Amino acid sequence: MKSGRFWAWFVFLLGAAYFFIPLIATIEFSLRMRRGVYSFDAYKVVLGDSQFQATFMFSVIVAVFTILLGVLIVVPTAYWIRLRLPQLRPIVEFITLLPLVIPAIVIVFGYIRMYGSNSPLPFLGSNLGANALLVIGYAALALPYMYRAVDTGLRTIDVRTLTEAAQILGAGWGTIIARVILPNVLIAVLSGAFLTFAIVIGEFTMASLLNRPAFGPYLQNLVANRAYEPAALSIIAFVITWGCMSLIQILSRFAPKSASRPN
Amino acid sequence: MTDLSLSNKAIAGNTAPPAEARSLRLPTQWLGVTPFFVFAVMFLILPTLYLMLGAFQNEAGEFTFANIVALFSANIVAAYWISIKVSLASSLIGAFAGLAIAIAIVRGGLPNWIRSATLTFSGVASNFAGVPLAFAFIATLGRLGLVTVLLNTLVGLNLYAHGFNLLSFWGLTITYVYFQIPLMVVIIVPAIDGLKREWGEAAATLGATQAQYWRMVVIPVLWPSFLGTVILLFANAFGAIATAYALTGSSLNIVPILLYAQIRGDVLHNAHLGYAIAFGMIFITGLANIFYIWFRTRSERWLK
Numbered sequence: 001m002k003s004g005r006f007w008a009w010f011v012f013l014l015g016a017a018y019f020f021i022p023l024i025a026t027i028e029f030s031l032r033m034r035r036g037v038y039s040f041d042a043y044k045v046v047l048g049d050s051q052f053q054a055t056f057m058f059s060v061i062v063a064v065f066t067i068l069l070g071v072l073i074v075v076p077t078a079y080w081i082r083l084r085l086p087q088l089r090p091i092v093e094f095i096t097l098l099p100l101v102i103p104a105i106v107i108v109f110g111y112i113r114m115y116g117s118n119s120p121l122p123f124l125g126s127n128l129g130a131n132a133l134l135v136i137g138y139a140a141l142a143l144p145y146m147y148r149a150v151d152t153g154l155r156t157i158d159v160r161t162l163t164e165a166a167q168i169l170g171a172g173w174g175t176i177i178a179r180v181i182l183p184n185v186l187i188a189v190l191s192g193a194f195l196t197f198a199i200v201i202g203e204f205t206m207a208s209l210l211n212r213p214a215f216g217p218y219l220q221n222l223v224a225n226r227a228y229e230p231a232a233l234s235i236i237a238f239v240i241t242w243g244c245m246s247l248i249q250i251l252s253r254f255a256p257k258s259a260s261r262p263n
Numbered sequence: 264m265t266d267l268s269l270s271n272k273a274i275a276g277n278t279a280p281p282a283e284a285r286s287l288r289l290p291t292q293w294l295g296v297t298p299f300f301v302f303a304v305m306f307l308i309l310p311t312l313y314l315m316l317g318a319f320q321n322e323a324g325e326f327t328f329a330n331i332v333a334l335f336s337a338n339i340v341a342a343y344w345i346s347i348k349v350s351l352a353s354s355l356i357g358a359f360a361g362l363a364i365a366i367a368i369v370r371g372g373l374p375n376w377i378r379s380a381t382l383t384f385s386g387v388a389s390n391f392a393g394v395p396l397a398f399a400f401i402a403t404l405g406r407l408g409l410v411t412v413l414l415n416t417l418v419g420l421n422l423y424a425h426g427f428n429l430l431s432f433w434g435l436t437i438t439y440v441y442f443q444i445p446l447m448v449v450i451i452v453p454a455i456d457g458l459k460r461e462w463g464e465a466a467a468t469l470g471a472t473q474a475q476y477w478r479m480v481v482i483p484v485l486w487p488s489f490l491g492t493v494i495l496l497f498a499n500a501f502g503a504i505a506t507a508y509a510l511t512g513s514s515l516n517i518v519p520i521l522l523y524a525q526i527r528g529d530v531l532h533n534a535h536l537g538y539a540i541a542f543g544m545i546f547i548t549g550l551a552n553i554f555y556i557w558f559r560t561r562s563e564r565w566l567k
Contacts, residue, residue, distance in 0.1 A: 008371020012381075015364045015444070019388060022399040022441070025409035029402040073302050080295035088296065095303045100495075101552045102311055103502025105519050106541045109526050110310020113317070136306050143307075173295075198390045204505035205519075209526055216505065219394040223401075223509050231402055234395035238387075245386040 023238065030231035042232035051218060052233075059207075059215035062131070063200040066138040067193045070146040071182075073139065075189065078150045079181050082159050096147040099140055108137055108206045130210050137206045142196040149195070153188020154181075191248040198244040202237050311545065317538035330539035339521070343543065346501060346518040349432060353439035354496035360440070361447025362489060368448075369455045382452065385445035392442045397509035400438045404429050430511045438506060443496050450495070454488040491558035498548040498555075518544060 033041040046052055081089050099107070111133055117125035123133040139146075162184065166176045182189070207214035219237070223230045321327045334340070368378045403410050406423060414420045428434055458481060466476040504519035513520055518540065524530045525537040 005372045008367040008373050011363045011367040012371070012373060012377065015360065015367075018444075019384070019441070021410060022403040025403040026399045028409055073299055077296050077299035084292055085296060092296070092299065095299075095307065097552075098303075098307055100498065101545070101548050102307070103504075103519065103544055103548060105502065105504055105522055105526075106314065106544055107307065107310060109522065109537070109541055110314050111306070112526065114310050114313050136302075139302075140306050195390075202393050202395065202505075204393050204508070205523070209523070216393065220505070220509055223394055223398055224512070230394070230398045234398040234402075237395040238391060238399075241390050242387045245383060245390070248386070249383055 026231050026234050030228060030235055033228040042228040046229045046232045055213055055215045055218040058213055059201050062135055062138065062214065063197045065135045066142060066200050067196050069135055069139040070142050070192070070196055071189055074146045074150050075182060076177055078147060078154055079159065079177060082154050083163060096143050099143050104141055104205045107140060108209045111137060112209065130212060134206060134210050134212050138200045138203065142199055145195045146192040149188045149192030150185060153185035157184045187251050187254055191251050194244040194248050198241050201240060314538045314541045315545065317535055318542035320535060322535065330535045333536050334539050334543055339540065342516045342518045342521045345432060345516065349435050349439065349517065350497045350500035352436045353443050353500045354493050356436065357440045357443025357496050358447050358489065358493045361444040362451055364444065365448050365451045365455055369452060381448065385448040389442050389445035389449055392503060393505035394509040396438060396441055397506050400429060400510065404434065430514055435507055435510065435515060438510060439500050439503065443500065446496060446499065447492055450492045451489065454485055458484060487558040487561040491555045494551045494555040498551045501548055502544065
């Protein structure tokens with residue numbers, strides 16, 4: 001047992017070294033912009049760059065719309081599958097897993113060929129259309145995570161009783177979903193939302209191939225042309241991802257336990 | 264059971280006779296999932312099918328295998344080969360390292376906070392890919408990276424003089440492992456948690472040694488979910504592009520980068536060959552996922 005614990009510590013510390021050294025190296029590098037002393041110059045330059053602000057804001061807005069679209073598609077579907085069409089569950093689950101099988105670059109390649117400016121549905125013919133297509137593509141990428149999060153949330157509440165109670169009180173389907181089901185799975189939806197945010201904010205492939213002025217392509221461009229700023233941005237990106245994951249962790253503590261389910 | 268309570272309610276709610284209620288209900292049933300299916304068909308299935316069909320057509324739209332045959336030209340085969348090698352190496356290394364870490368934090372008798380901290384960190388690191396990750400490794404193992412410089416000044420070991428290069432197969436693999444290990448940890452920890460304490464006690468009661476318990480109980484139970492996760496990691500690495508692109512530009516010829524260049528500028532001078540490359544990618548990740556699902560269903564029998 002004693003040697004077992006030694007090996008456990010050994011493995012853990014080795015892993016910790018592998019994961020922390022690149023972070024430390026990046027932080028160290030990001031502080032070296034001013035010759036001879038450590039300073040936050042790189043961060044100041046980056047945060048003050050108008051292009052950074054513009055691309056970052058663009059990606060944040062895209063992320064928000066992606067989350068909205070994802071919720072609009074996933075919540076009613078997952079709810080309806082649980083309530084009325086359980087026989088469709090395997091098909092829907094299979095579809096939600098497709099984005100894990102089909103690489104993002106292939107999906108966006110398909111979009112470019114199908115929704116080009118000469119096609120019947122010319123998404124790529126206008127800026128607004130291309131932005132919409134980007135949001136749609138991200139919603140597709142986030143589908144596996146969003147669906148799983150919402151479905152787990154629905155499992156912990158008694159969908160049928162809640163629906164019947166609402167119906168008895170005279171609620172329509174819109175009201176039931178928006179004011180009964182959604183608040184009950186809000187925490188699950190939020191954790192799916194933060195994961196979506198983490199995926200979307202630095203995404204490169206789709207944004208780049210659809211020629212959108214997003215944060216990912218900006219980062220890529222910066223790596224090719226600058227030395228210290230990308231290090232600062234990498235740290236910022238890591239902190240954002242960390243923030244999203246911590247929020248999911250914190251939220252999951254508030255999530256209702258499955259004990260509230262009667263059967 | 265479900266259907267029964269449903270139709271009862273429908274009958275109770277409607278004064279109409281059951282037959283009429285049924286005919287009224289049918290379209291609304293399906294209406295609830297229509298947005299999802301429209302979305303899935305338009306933005307997931309059709310675009311993919313379009314490429315897959317395009318892979319079997321020539322410029323004139325006639326059916327042909329020429330594009331698939333053209334995939335086997337030296338340049339493209341080399342790209343697939345290095346992609347497969349990087350994905351395989353990073354998924355195997357990531358899987359074994361992730362398994363070791365998972366066992367250490369679940370069964371190794373480490374303090375409890377280490378377990379939760381590791382799981383949170385794994386959630387972060389498995390999503391930490393793309394440009395920031397590439398840059399972190401440039402700052403660590405690049406020519407002027409922290410570790411490269413430290414090894415050179417402290418130990419006198421010049422990595423690059425010994426043939427190491429971050430912009431190579433091993434460089435890419437070691438970078439990919441950074442998101443592969445955490446993904447393994449996140450997936451495999453619940454599986455290790457699923458090993459019931461009773462099994463260990465039962466084995467001990469029957470006189471099994473620790474080694475026998477591992478060999479005859481733990482490994483057979485964990486095996487399917489381990490193998491399944493390896494496959495998932497493989498697919499994960501195979502489709503990744505941003506990290507490799509940021510790290511190597513276009514100097515390392517992996518499939519996603521080749522496809523990226525093809526979409527950008529038709530570097531292969533044949534649009535349908537691009538479709539065929541996309542088809543090849545789906546074929547490989549699809550094959551991997553079929554195995555994944557198969558192993559998954561086998562492992563779930565035990566981990567309920």
